[in-house]
Amino acid sequence: MRVNDKELYVNEILGLLEQEYPQARTTLLYKTPFQLLVAVVLSAQTTDKQVNKITSSLFEEVSGPDDVLSLGITLLKEKIKGAGLYHQKSQQIMETSRLLCEKYDGVVPQNRKELMSLPGVGRKTANVILGTAFDIPALAVDTHVSRVSRRLGLTAGKNVLEIEKDLCRVVPTQKWSSIHHRLINHGRQICQARKPFCEHCLLKLYCKYYTENKELPKI
DNA sequence: AACTCGGGGCA
DNA sequence: TGCCCAGAGTT
Numbered sequence: 001m002r003v004n005d006k007e008l009y010v011n012e013i014l015g016l017l018e019q020e021y022p023q024a025r026t027t028l029l030y031k032t033p034f035q036l037l038v039a040v041v042l043s044a045q046t047t048d049k050q051v052n053k054i055t056s057s058l059f060e061e062v063s064g065p066d067d068v069l070s071l072g073i074t075l076l077k078e079k080i081k082g083a084g085l086y087h088q089k090s091q092q093i094m095e096t097s098r099l100l101c102e103k104y105d106g107v108v109p110q111n112r113k114e115l116m117s118l119p120g121v122g123r124k125t126a127n128v129i130l131g132t133a134f135d136i137p138a139l140a141v142d143t144h145v146s147r148v149s150r151r152l153g154l155t156a157g158k159n160v161l162e163i164e165k166d167l168c169r170v171v172p173t174q175k176w177s178s179i180h181h182r183l184i185n186h187g188r189q190i191c192q193a194r195k196p197f198c199e200h201c202l203l204k205l206y207c208k209y210y211t212e213n214k215e216l217p218k219i
Numbered sequence: 220a221a222c223t224c225g226g227g228g229c230a
Numbered sequence: 231t232g233c234c235c236a237g238a239g240t241t
Contacts, residue, residue, distance in 0.1 A: 044237035050227065084226050084235075122238045142236055184236060
């Protein structure tokens, strides 16, 4: 497929996704970049429903890293109980808050290197923050995005870096944060790993696994 | 690339 | 019960 055809193809897919998911905002609750950071850290191995339950009360008291410090590790752990892996996450959030206050004047940095130096913040979380809170072009590739991208033939890569690189070539990154949420919603609601609802999928004619009747990658 | 970490919701 | 969830860190 030529590059122009590929762009056309991607634009058609993005148009259908926009039609399916008109609202282009995150399902995660947050008002400050720091709250987004905490919400994304909590979301590992935890359903967004559970994350929202925790953050809706936590964020009444916590809006910046200094609030976490004054809360203390014991109360913090108590408040995020219910998230998966909350023992290590409470320590990571505490340490990250301490680093932000001491080295970054309490402000969440706006570049990937510094973000990833914070405990609990990996490449995916860093890219979500850059793209969503700061509107900086950054593609956050998680399991849903990688699965949907592979099924639609937007990438041939398997690991996240390859997929991120492939997507950068075909997706308009200035609109990424909205596209990101749509790909995720599609992956969670329709294009599920084990039981995809292909009959309800607006994109099925673009899916090589559907049209070629191949076995779906189940990631 | 494989492995560990592990609370809670849901069938 | 068994499976899964908007991952990161270490080896």
